Amino acid sequence: MDLNRATVLGRLTRDPEVKTTPSGQSVANLGVATNRVWTDNSGSRQEKVEYHNIVLWGKLADIAGQYLGKGRRVYIEGRIETRDWTGQDGVKRYRTEIVASNLIMLDGPKGSSAPASGDDAPPVPQEPPAGPAGEDEIKVEDIPF
Numbered sequence: 724m725d726l727n728r729a730t731v732l733g734r735l736t737r738d739p740e741v742k743t744t745p746s747g748q749s750v751a752n753l754g755v756a757t758n759r760v761w762t763d764n765s766g767s768r769q770e771k772v773e774y775h776n777i778v779l780w781g782k783l784a785d786i787a788g789q790y791l792g793k794g795r796r797v798y799i800e801g802r803i804e805t806r807d808w809t810g811q812d813g814v815k816r817y818r819t820e821i822v823a824s825n826l827i828m829l830d831g832p833k834g835s836s837a838p839a840s841g842d843d844a845p846p847v848p849q850e851p852p853a854g855p856a857g858e859d860e861i862k863v864e865d866i867p868f
Contacts, residue, residue: 729802731799732799733755733757733758735753735755736753736754737793739787739792740752741785749782750779750780752778753777754774754775755774756774758773776818777799783826786826795828795829795830796828798827798829799826799827801825803821806818
């Protein structure tokens with residue numbers, strides 16, 4: 724059995740570039756950065772950034788173009804694909820991408836007043852919304868598994 728699945732949670736490095744194919748299908752390209760932080764053997768804090776090329780098709784591409792912008796946090800699931808082509812200089816080139824099948828926007832849409840990360844983000848309410856009348860709070864001890 725084979726499995727080709729990628730999951731990325733990070734920030735957009737640029738605004739999505741949305742185009743339309745000759746057949747009329749939308750395609751969006753975007754970059755996502757993920758950070759990894761660890762402490763090395765000497766006790767020093769280390770950090771490494773990875774950059775991922777993401778491709779979205781159809782409705783996902785339209786949504787990304789409408790609601791996403793540079794710096795926004797996203798969760799993306801998809802598969803890894805590597806394209807190859809020969810450049811004008813005759814050199815064969817490769818590009819590895821994640822072709823997204825699922826997209827979750829973790830910040831509010833660009834230009835909205837929805838919560839976003841950063842110092843200018845509006846405060847997030849700390850109390851959960853009230854449930855229907857007469858409904859008790861669920862406690863962890865009451866969950867049967």
